[in-house]
Amino acid sequence: MGATILMPALSPTMTEGKLSRWLKKEGDTVAAGDVIAEIETDKATMEVEAVDEGQITKILVAEGTEGVAVNSAIAELDGGDSKNAAGGPQQPVSNATKAGGETAEVAKQAEDHGAVAAKGAAKGEGSAAQAKGPEQEPEKDWGPTKTQTVREALRDAMALEMRADDTVFLLGEEVAQYQGAYKVSQGLLDEFGPKRVVDTPITEHGFTGMAVGAAMSGLRPIVEFMTFNFSMQAIDHIINSAAKTLYMSGGQLGCPIVFRGPNGAAARVAAQHSQCYASWYAHVPGLRVLAPWSAADAKGLLRAAIRDPNPVVFLENEILYGQSFEVPEDDDFILPIGKAKIERRGKDVTIVAFSIEVGLALKAAEKLAEEGIDAEVINLRSIRPLDTETIVNSVKKTNRLVTVEEGWAFSGIGAEVAMQVIEHAFDHLDAPPVRVAGLDVPMPYAANLEKLALPTVDHVVDAAKSVTYKK
Amino acid sequence: MVQGAKAGTTKRSGRPGPAPSSLKTPPLKNEGLTQEQLLQAYNDMLLIRRFEEKAGQLYGMGLIGGFCHLYIGQEAVVVGMQMCLKPGDQVITSYRDHGHMLATGMESRGVMAELTGREGGYSRGKGGSMHMFSREKGFYGGHGIVGAQVSIGTGLAFSNMYRNDGSVCLTYYGDGAANQGQVFESYNLAALMKLPVIFIIENNKYGMGTSAERASASKDRSKDGTPWGIPGEQVDGMDVQAVKAAGERAVAYCREGNGPYILEMKTYRYRGHSMSDPAKYRTREEVQKMREQHDPIETIRKILLEGGMDETKIKTVDDKVKTIVADAAEFAQTSPEPDEKELWTDILVEAR
Numbered sequence: 001m002g003a004t005i006l007m008p009a010l011s012p013t014m015t016e017g018k019l020s021r022w023l024k025k026e027g028d029t030v031a032a033g034d035v036i037a038e039i040e041t042d043k044a045t046m047e048v049e050a051v052d053e054g055q056i057t058k059i060l061v062a063e064g065t066e067g068v069a070v071n072s073a074i075a076e077l078d079g080g081d082s083k084n085a086a087g088g089p090q091q092p093v094s095n096a097t098k099a100g101g102e103t104a105e106v107a108k109q110a111e112d113h114g115a116v117a118a119k120g121a122a123k124g125e126g127s128a129a130q131a132k133g134p135e136q137e138p139e140k141d142w143g144p145t146k147t148q149t150v151r152e153a154l155r156d157a158m159a160l161e162m163r164a165d166d167t168v169f170l171l172g173e174e175v176a177q178y179q180g181a182y183k184v185s186q187g188l189l190d191e192f193g194p195k196r197v198v199d200t201p202i203t204e205h206g207f208t209g210m211a212v213g214a215a216m217s218g219l220r221p222i223v224e225f226m227t228f229n230f231s232m233q234a235i236d237h238i239i240n241s242a243a244k245t246l247y248m249s250g251g252q253l254g255c256p257i258v259f260r261g262p263n264g265a266a267a268r269v270a271a272q273h274s275q276c277y278a279s280w281y282a283h284v285p286g287l288r289v290l291a292p293w294s295a296a297d298a299k300g301l302l303r304a305a306i307r308d309p310n311p312v313v314f315l316e317n318e319i320l321y322g323q324s325f326e327v328p329e330d331d332d333f334i335l336p337i338g339k340a341k342i343e344r345r346g347k348d349v350t351i352v353a354f355s356i357e358v359g360l361a362l363k364a365a366e367k368l369a370e371e372g373i374d375a376e377v378i379n380l381r382s383i384r385p386l387d388t389e390t391i392v393n394s395v396k397k398t399n400r401l402v403t404v405e406e407g408w409a410f411s412g413i414g415a416e417v418a419m420q421v422i423e424h425a426f427d428h429l430d431a432p433p434v435r436v437a438g439l440d441v442p443m444p445y446a447a448n449l450e451k452l453a454l455p456t457v458d459h460v461v462d463a464a465k466s467v468t469y470k471k
Numbered sequence: 472m473v474q475g476a477k478a479g480t481t482k483r484s485g486r487p488g489p490a491p492s493s494l495k496t497p498p499l500k501n502e503g504l505t506q507e508q509l510l511q512a513y514n515d516m517l518l519i520r521r522f523e524e525k526a527g528q529l530y531g532m533g534l535i536g537g538f539c540h541l542y543i544g545q546e547a548v549v550v551g552m553q554m555c556l557k558p559g560d561q562v563i564t565s566y567r568d569h570g571h572m573l574a575t576g577m578e579s580r581g582v583m584a585e586l587t588g589r590e591g592g593y594s595r596g597k598g599g600s601m602h603m604f605s606r607e608k609g610f611y612g613g614h615g616i617v618g619a620q621v622s623i624g625t626g627l628a629f630s631n632m633y634r635n636d637g638s639v640c641l642t643y644y645g646d647g648a649a650n651q652g653q654v655f656e657s658y659n660l661a662a663l664m665k666l667p668v669i670f671i672i673e674n675n676k677y678g679m680g681t682s683a684e685r686a687s688a689s690k691d692r693s694k695d696g697t698p699w700g701i702p703g704e705q706v707d708g709m710d711v712q713a714v715k716a717a718g719e720r721a722v723a724y725c726r727e728g729n730g731p732y733i734l735e736m737k738t739y740r741y742r743g744h745s746m747s748d749p750a751k752y753r754t755r756e757e758v759q760k761m762r763e764q765h766d767p768i769e770t771i772r773k774i775l776l777e778g779g780m781d782e783t784k785i786k787t788v789d790d791k792v793k794t795i796v797a798d799a800a801e802f803a804q805t806s807p808e809p810d811e812k813e814l815w816t817d818i819l820v821e822a823r
Contacts, residue, residue: 008531009532033543201656209626213624213629214630216623217627241614245602246818248613251817254820
């Protein structure tokens, strides 16, 4: 049986080209892979290889011919393909054009889906608000508590999960023999040994990729970044390798891994060591992003993060490590991912904050109370997924929104929270939302300048007064 | 200087092994492989060759989109290495990955249907040419970021060490990726932790359009692990028997718990970097010379015939391969496009 050789496309956008040269003539025998002709586009010259073996019985397009349409017959092998022969000269159908057309169509559909995506996300994360009614169900009572620092709570969470599951291990710089650069992993080496508490060289890119590989094969690594600033060395693995592989593999290859460490400004460490990465990671589908404030948050959320089958970015704060909070003693204590906590109930203004800014917001709320403004403070705990339901329900009650974050305002978490409120409770807003955020500058070193660059209690008080028109 | 001649030198550092073979004079005899093993290797290499030719054809017809990096010319590398593995071992590579998938035993149909973006593809059409996986076959991708798979492969080897299961991980990358910083980070990590990983540099002489000579000051990539004490060999990657012999040494070294091993495969890709590569950076004569004098498939075919193999037996393999590839192409064109619902699946694993 014969075959027809068609004009190939060199790229999805090519519709026609010049058949510049035949390297075989009628009567020649060709094998698969033999170069038979050269074709030219405005961009490049390429070789055409035979796909089937046989004898070239007829050349249909002479060399030098311009404007040869993609997919039109250019030669016949062994008398040609009977289908094509019967149909006479082949229509210059161009799959490339067709593909282009389809691409445009797909693009349009994607645009439609974009709208759906926004709704979908809202449905997944927030709009159940309407169905559930205005009051959030109270958080589970875990019984008696003890006082603990955030540092101790994080260590306990890791130790509990490592005892329960021997595929869980910790790796990072100084996590083992040094007992943690910030002493978060204190005691873990003694209990679990060097196989499960692994010191690495200072090579974030390499050890993060290695941990991602270990997770893909079913282990559950906890990667400690000495600070999240250094995660930028490894961000390709966090996003391209960890977050996207499940999707790209059609659900075959998950990546159960936790990336944790201190995030944001510490004190007097200047621009390269003082940045909040919440909005960077929150941007990415396939990741979860958590940011605990209290010791109870730290313990409950870290346990949830380690058990979660997905990559989780866990943003801690160095200044909080030494602060003490009440933590449930219950061995089973764990917090759900994706639920915010109302830390203080109020009716006049909703203040949404995460990590260290929750403390700031609570102090601001006390000051506001002295001036007769009753603020509700929401601790996000989870940034992605975002608990839109809790935020929206609160704003429906208070009609006012202030967001607080340490990172930059532009494209920040406050921008996203405000937009969610605009999408879901626009008619309930009595004032434009206000963002309190770090100033739009690299963090300065000088003590006075650093202080000016970060949010303060007074900034939050002022913002709350402005949205309640008390100022 | 013709680069093919240079590729012919086989040097080694580290462990001793058989005498070096040369690209100039392909050994036309069995070197430790039986006729049947050679026929199997011929079959596996031919399947990759014909599959890739078909993929190129479907690309030309507009049925495969985006990037499509063909493996034609390099078949001996994966086929030779795969002969050294046992179940439980892992394979990971870059985006020039169709050959690796077929070598690990993944189905032609599923691979081709992924290329056409159909439901029957390994990733249900959501990964494409560069992103396919099969945990069952030990194939961990299919990675699109140059060099990323080297760290990930080191992590797969870490899990073997952690589980102490005796498995090894073959981590493939090209001469271009061999310059990435994370490759050297991985050498260090693997050597420090004595991880059972074989770093396989498929040196096909060009990182896209830049020749290896213009991209690296390291002239012998098999010695790149020297500072960390990682043994390495240069191997004639156009000779499946040489590849298998070197692979056996490397695998044995790793399984014994000695840590990583480097194999630099001197190989050649006949096609462009991707489908839309005009290949101005090398002459047609260079490509033609390789095809005529060092083709890994033709070499084995000649050895089989000279060894007395019945030509009809070879023809049977040719026909079988042709049928498999035709069937895969047919499947890849008739399998439906993924359901629109697939857009929203597999973003996160639902928590327990």
